[in-house]
Every structure is written in structure tokens, then in C-alpha cells.
Amino acid sequence: MATRDHHNYTKKVPLFPLLSLLCFTSVFLILSLSRKTSSSTPSHSNHLTFASHQTRSPDPKSCDYSDGAWIYNPDPDPKPARYDATCKEIFKGWNCISNNKSNALELTKWRWKPRLCDLPPFDPVSFLHKFRDTNIGFVGDSLNRNMFVSLFCTLKRVSGEVKKWRPAGADRGFTFLHYNLTIAYHRTNLLARYGRWSANANGGVLESLGYREGFRVDIDVPEGTWAEAPAFHDILIFNTGHWWWAPSKFDPVKSPMIFFEKDQPVIPQIPPHVGLDMVLKHMVLFVEKQLRPGAIKFFRTQSPRHFEGGDWDQGGSCQRLQPLLAEQVEELFSLKNNGTNVEARLVNQHLYKALKGSGYHILDITHMSEFRADAHPSTSGGKKHDDCMHWCLPGITDTWNDLFIEHLNNIKFRD
Template sequence: MISAQDRLCDYSDGNWIYDPNVKSERYDDSCKEIFKGWNCISGNKSNALELIKWRWKPRRCDLPSFDPIKFLEKYRDTNIGFIGDSLNRNMFVSLFCTLKRVSIEVKKWRPAGADRGFTFLQYNLTIAYHRTNLLARYGRWSANAAGGVLEKLGFKEGFRVDVDIPESTWVDAPSFHDIIILNTGHWWWAPSKFDPQKSPMIFFETGQPVMPPIPPVVGLDMVLKNMILYLEERTRPGAIKFFRTQSPRHFEGGDWDQGGSCHRMQPLSSEQAEELFSVKNNGTNVEARLVNQHLYKALKGSHFQILDITHLSELRADAHPSTAGGKKHEDCMHWCLPGITDTWNDLFIEHLNNVKDTVWPSSISSIKSWSCRKA
């Protein structure tokens, strides 16, 4: 059962505490699954080794240290799926590297259409990453010579987004995974990907264009509503579903293609973060809080657990790859590994442990174990 302290504790509200004596044995830059651009140690980022010395401390409770062996034992015969954009891959890689450090017998494969996945054979625990930028299916659209309602409105090309159809990369994930971590957001505020004039997002529902055409923010609401419903109806009995809140960017002086940078060497103060992310200021990085407004609205009344990583991440302007590895444009969106997504996983696992016994009664656990042994 969830303890009284856990019910009262808001793990997302706290401070970063620096401990110069910390020597992490979680994993290091030798983990081969770390994407080159995120490997800040091998990429010679000047503060890469300092990042792990900052520990997140919730105000009214403690965040337990992640014990990978205990996790593998507790979630034996379990499938865990990360569904979302590259920031969810950032989190997935962090978890993989942590577990791989203590359990080296691993099978690499692509379960349920995943982009990548691994089974820790000694424990029959599988983790997988399903890449999807918008959650919904999308692709190039061009005007038809025969004409149509969109052509009459002057549309020539763009991206068709089917708000009620999940992308094929994760369509089978709900029936495979016991635990799901979902996210979307960054691509919805990406004019460099979906130019509102040259290549706009054009939304379809039940195979027909949504009329009148709607802006991306309305399309996001429609996609969230449909994808949440899709998961609610198709997940396995007793499945635990998380929706991760938006990961903030820290571009200063312009966006990524406008000379924006992230050269800070220490976490921000709360006041600095408010200046950078306030919706009222409508700055370069405002998307984080705007996306969250849509997420909270869509998740109301659902069976999803909310994994709130936004505030604690807003403070970590120092933890992005920036120019590590000789990048042409600074990366102030993804996170260094090892780094802050390790803390995301600490929060995820603590939340997971707190809800597991209420969602997985002993009868379901027995059925799951028997099914896995039989397979």
C-alpha cells in the first residue's frame, strides 16, 4: 500500500544539492547504448563529471537511491515500454545502462515493433523504446490534381496527421508491455519541422480533413484525447501507465537555429528558471509549460500516472550536451548521459513502487509469472 508519507510527498518539488564527494557507480561513458551526441564525458564537455554530483532532494521526503538489482528482482517477468520522442529515448538509455552494469546477459531485439529493446535474460525483464514524434500517424501530403476541400483552400503540401490513428511504431505496444511511459511535445512546437506556411500540419479524422482546418495546439488536444483512449482500451490487465511531463529546453540568445546556446555550468535558481520558462514572458523555451497545460487537461479522469519531471529539469541548464562532440548547432534540448535522466528514472521507479501493489494484486502477479514461465 502507498504510505501516508508517499501520499503527502511531491517528489517534483525540491532542490538540487551539490555533493563533491559523490562517486557514481551507476554507469559511465563506456555504455555502448549512449548516443554519441549525449555522451558528454567522451565528448569532453567541461562539466560532464560534475553533473552526477548534483542530487535531487524533495522538500518533504527523501528520494531513495536506485538499486538496480532490487529493481530487476522486483520486476522479474515484466515488459516496460518507453513510447515517445528522443527525450524518452534519453530516459530509456539511462535505465538500460544502469541495469546493464549489474546484469550483463542481455538479448537485443525489437519487441512489438520497437525501435530498440533489450531483455535481461536472468530476470526475463524487457525494456523497449518505441519512437514516435507525435504519437499519431503522420506523413507527407501533396495536393491532388483533381482537387478537393484542402486544395480549394489553397493548400499545396504539408504533413497529414491522423489524429485518431497511432503511429505504427507503437500500435502493438499496449498489448505487450506491463508498464508504459508515454510522452510527446517537442515536435508540436517545431516550426523547423512543420513550417506553418510551407509545410503545415494538416489534420485528418476518420480519414477526412478536419474542417475548418485547425492549428497545431488544437490538433495536439485531439491527438492526446484519442491516443490516451487507445491505450486505456488496449493495455494488458493490470498495466501501469505513466505520462511523462515535458522536458524543458535551455536555449539562451535564440533558438537552436538562431545561435542559441546553453553554456551554464551550474543549476539555475528558481528565479532564473521562472524568467526563462514563464508563459507570460513567451520566451524561446516556453513550450515546456505550454505542452504541460495540454497534458494535464487531457489526462484528467484517465488511469495514467503523471511523472512530473519538468520543474526539477528546468533548473538544470548546465546538463545539456551543448557543443560536446563538436556539434554544428548546440544541443540544449537533450541531456548528457550520465545525467539528469538518471534522476527521472529515480522518480519513475519510486512512483512505480508506490502504485505497484495497488494495481498488481497478488492474483495478477501470479498469472503474469505463470504466463511468462509457460512461454
């Protein structure tokens, strides 16, 4: 019927309006197809995309890089991978490709997309040129080592002339000789100095309170592994938190944290979360006094764990192969709902409070990482239990470094 009507009335329609209508219809169809093609993603990741009209250039003063979603890109990047499983610095338990984790190769196909800006992968060659004659120190627990190794492997792929050395008490470090750029990792679990404590046979104030053994934590003394780092490095990235919520390491009954200040026990003794506040207060002051002129200091927020069905020593596992949905994130991490992995957000509350007004730049990786239950070594880590704390390399800590260097460029070159 439509065809017959079209033929019957063709001669009655003026030529110019008809051509205009056809042109408009063609343009509309082309734009619609283009928009559909550019926004198409696999069905399992449609919920993780944003409309393109929300994107704009990064603005360090207004862009919230933590507010975003993971976008899946199945197409191979025409550029070479930033690094692969052959990077020898990757700790064996984190090398998910070599360990044949089923989704290891998929991990690099997810890209974090902030809602109101963009976070591009950093350019390692440009970074080496911009930051030649610079010392960069990662100070913290093994999650900061995770990040340090990611940065090293990325730089090593484009600059192979590297000297291994350990500056200023570092656990490990490297200098890229052509650029005189040094990156180092200083291992410290609590930031503060700590060690085994046992009761004195002659008694004392702690003994009178019933303490027999535990771990002495000197809240006002930095651990020796990093005490010289502020005077040596031009850029510092700190973290702490995982060991403060680790009853398997600091059993509150059998081996509690016992806090000291000015070489004397704190009386009455304080719980670990209060000890964390006091340590952060003292360490912020210590770094400020020791920091070399013009140095830039970051504090990385807490890296989330993804144990489900129990903690690491209670049968907990992380078997997911895709990022979590937003509602699943809240189930695991919400303080309001007492999620099973609230540790990350609890630690962050202490960090934000202690660092307010301190001059530290906050490297907020928590929320973007909460989605990535798929990116831990899990059973491929080679442990007796699932590793749902550390991250596969290559993997999500590459994105942490993208964020770190985006902030660093904003600080160094856009102020």
C-alpha cells in the first residue's frame, strides 16, 4: 500500500522539498548508525558505559577521577602492550599470565573512564623525558610494591639501560641511566617502627596490666627502611592500612599491638585504630621536617580486598571473571550496610582526617578498584589460600599509575 501511494503521488510532490527531506533522512540515519557503532560494547559490560557528551578534557581542580566506570574494549590496541609477563620484576604470585589465570589476558582490556573527564594511559617515553634527574619513592606495604613493579615494568619496556640499586634503605630500586631517573620501593607495614615485645622478668607497668607478649609499636618513630626517604626522593607515594586491620598478624589477645611514645608505653593502652591516627599524625610531621625542598608527596588511599564467603584463612575466595556491578560493590564495601570488606573505607576515613591540610596529594584509587573483583591472582597466586588482596600484573595497578602520573603532570606542569 505504501509503495502504491508513493507512485500515485510522486508527481504531485515538488522536487526541492523532496530532495531536502531525503538529505535530512540520510544524514539522520548516518549519525544514528555512527553513534550506535561508537558506543557499542559487549552485552556483559553495557552497564559500565557513559554517554560521550559527558566527556571533557581533564581539569585537575574539578575532575573527580574516582567517579567513573570500567569500559571493556575487546579490540587489540594498535600500540604495543605497556609490558608483558616477561618483566622479571613481577613477583611470581602476581604474574597471572605465566600462572595461567583464566582471565589474565582480559584484564588489560578494561579501561577506567571517569564520568566527567578522561584518564589516558600515560606515555612512558614522555614521562622519562619530563622527569629526568628525579628520584621517586614508594613507601608502604606490598600493595605499594604492586604499584612500584607496574611502573618499573612500563618504563623498562621503553628504556632498557637500567641499574639495580637500593637507595636510602629501600627494599629494591632501579635507575634508568639514560635519564638519571630512580624509582625505589621502601617496605614498611605500619610506617612506624615495630618489633616483638616480651614481658620483663622484673615487672613493669605493662606487666602489671597483664601484658605478656605482643608487638611494640613506636608511634613517633618511623621504620628505618624509609626514614631517609623524604630527604632523598623528589616524589613520594605513601600507603598504610592493611596491617592495621590484620588480627592474624596482631592477635588482640595473643600478640596485641602495644603502643609506645617517647620510648614509654602509652597508658592506658589504645586500640589499633587510635594507634593508626597517632602514627599518621607523627609521620606527617616527620616527613614535613625531613622533606627535601620542592618535593611532592602523595598518599594513596586503601586498596580493597575481595574475599567472599569468608576471610583469607576462612575459605574466602575471589573467583569472579568480570568487574562487579555498582550494587555488588555496595554489598561488599558499604559502611552503612556493614559490608563484608568495609576495611578499605574505614582506613580511608582515618587517612582523610590525618592528612587534611597537610599538603599531601590524595591518590584516590579505592572506588575504582572496588569494582575489580576479577583482577586478583586468586588461586593462581600459588598460596594455600586465594590471594584476593594483591593484584595481577599486568592489571589494575597500571591504572593507578595512569592516575598518579596524571596528577603529577597537573601538579608539575599546570600550576
